[in-house]
Amino acid sequence: MNKKTSIHFSAATLNDIKALTTIENRCFNIDRLSERSIRHMIQKGNCDFIVARQTKDIIAYILVLYHRGTHLARLYSFAVLPEYRGQGIGELLLAEGERLAIERDCIYMRLEVHTNNSSAIRMYEKHGYRPFGRIKNYYEDHGDALRYQKRILHRENQFDFMPIPYYRQTIDFTCGPASLIMAMQALDKNTKAERSLELQLWREATTIYMTSGHGGSTPLGLALAAWRRGFRVELYINTRDPLFLDGVRSEEKKEVMELVHKDFMAQIKQTDIKLHYSNITLAELETKFNQGGIPLVLISSYSYTRDKAPHWVVMSGIDDTFVYIHDPDEDTESFRSDTDNIYLPIGRQTFDKSFRFGRTGLRTCVIIYNK
Ligand SMILES: CC(C)(COP(=O)(O)OP(=O)(O)OC[C@H]1O[C@@H](n2cnc3c(N)ncnc32)[C@H](O)[C@@H]1OP(=O)(O)O)[C@@H](O)C(=O)NCCC(=O)NCCS
Numbered sequence: 001m002n003k004k005t006s007i008h009f010s011a012a013t014l015n016d017i018k019a020l021t022t023i024e025n026r027c028f029n030i031d032r033l034s035e036r037s038i039r040h041m042i043q044k045g046n047c048d049f050i051v052a053r054q055t056k057d058i059i060a061y062i063l064v065l066y067h068r069g070t071h072l073a074r075l076y077s078f079a080v081l082p083e084y085r086g087q088g089i090g091e092l093l094l095a096e097g098e099r100l101a102i103e104r105d106c107i108y109m110r111l112e113v114h115t116n117n118s119s120a121i122r123m124y125e126k127h128g129y130r131p132f133g134r135i136k137n138y139y140e141d142h143g144d145a146l147r148y149q150k151r152i153l154h155r156e157n158q159f160d161f162m163p164i165p166y167y168r169q170t171i172d173f174t175c176g177p178a179s180l181i182m183a184m185q186a187l188d189k190n191t192k193a194e195r196s197l198e199l200q201l202w203r204e205a206t207t208i209y210m211t212s213g214h215g216g217s218t219p220l221g222l223a224l225a226a227w228r229r230g231f232r233v234e235l236y237i238n239t240r241d242p243l244f245l246d247g248v249r250s251e252e253k254k255e256v257m258e259l260v261h262k263d264f265m266a267q268i269k270q271t272d273i274k275l276h277y278s279n280i281t282l283a284e285l286e287t288k289f290n291q292g293g294i295p296l297v298l299i300s301s302y303s304y305t306r307d308k309a310p311h312w313v314v315m316s317g318i319d320d321t322f323v324y325i326h327d328p329d330e331d332t333e334s335f336r337s338d339t340d341n342i343y344l345p346i347g348r349q350t351f352d353k354s355f356r357f358g359r360t361g362l363r364t365c366v367i368i369y370n371k
Pocket residue numbers: 027028077078079080081084085086087088089090091092112113114117118119120122123124126
């Protein structure tokens with residue numbers, strides 16, 4: 001009998017937790033999914049958690065994660081019990097995972113794999129996955145991970161990524177500095193991506209206060225910080241009013257933020273930074289990007305993380321369907337890894353909607369060019 005034909009796929013349920021834990025223990029020596037994580041994924045995960053059964057027994061599973069508002073799928077985990085390997089079951093499951101991701105309109109499937117997992121690597125490469133990075137000391141045994149991705153949904157336009165090194169913010173209010181580091185590194189390889197620079201840039205760009213905690217970075221401050229380091233800078237803001245004042249309640253804080261804003265404006269006047277008071281369109285942004293500019297864009301990430309805070313990201317690519325971003329977010333709770341934050345595809349319309357912040361609809365970006 002062809003064993004493959006007797007395999008059935010279904011979505012994992014709470015009744016499968018025991019069998020899945022057994023597979024986990026038998027298939028992985030390190031970085032196992034805990035029973036708690038398995039339960040969480042089944043109950044609340046934004047994912048496809050698929051088990052493969054032969055007769056009644058679960059013999060394999062695949063877990064694919066999604067991120068709201070994006071078109072990226074991540075093969076988070078995948079295993080076949082040892083006695084069932086080498087019969088093509090892994091391939092069937094991988095194809096099922098890709099099919100489900102395509103149903104959700106994902107264009108890329110990404111994954112991490114241990115450098116010494118030669119059977120999995122062979123399988124991914126056989127099925128069109130291509131390496132696009134390495135993460136040092138990723139696993140519990142301190143081994144490195146290789147990042148792989150495959151374009152699963154074919155569209156005419158194959159975006160050719162422009163190399164922008166990734167830098168993850170290390171504090172929750174340094175998305176601006178982390179984004180600027182990425183842009184500066186892409187344009188000048190002598191830029192050293194390190195924490196001291198991240199903190200220095202924040203000190204140069206902060207509004208001092210913003211919502212309840214520390215201030216974030218104002219576009220004016222980021223523009224000045226880039227200009228001081230020799231980059232050509234264009235700045236777009238769709239208002240002449242001081243920025244972010246509606247995020248704080250106390251008059252004292254508002255007053256401080258206004259002073260900071262005025263001071264930044266006075267400093268900008270002394271430079272050749274091109275300041276446009278206009279509502280830059282996505283088409284204009286695309287033109288600037290294609291001319292070699294790297295935009296730092298202030299988004300309200302609500303549509304894809306349900307987080308309403310203002311957030312700086314780097315625009316790392318654009319094609320007819322998607323805007324790609326490098327998101328410096330250091331979100332550690334939601335099973336997101338850096339692999340998900342690089343060239344993250346967001347539908348053009350979703351991006352356009354997120355490219356504004358607050359009740360006043362502030363739309364601003366800082367575009368950095370070569371020295
Ligand atoms: C990786 C894994 C899922 C493969 O499952 P499988 O059912 O044995 O895979 P298949 O029989 O469908 O094999 C498909 C292809 O994978 C590759 N492959 C699978 N096992 C291999 C091995 N032992 N050596 C070399 N290549 C291997 C081959 O390219 C194979 O195709 P081919 O035989 O035509 O060359 C399975 O080995 C496993 O569960 N490993 C432990 C968990 C794990 O590492 N998961 C991946 C985490 S990233």
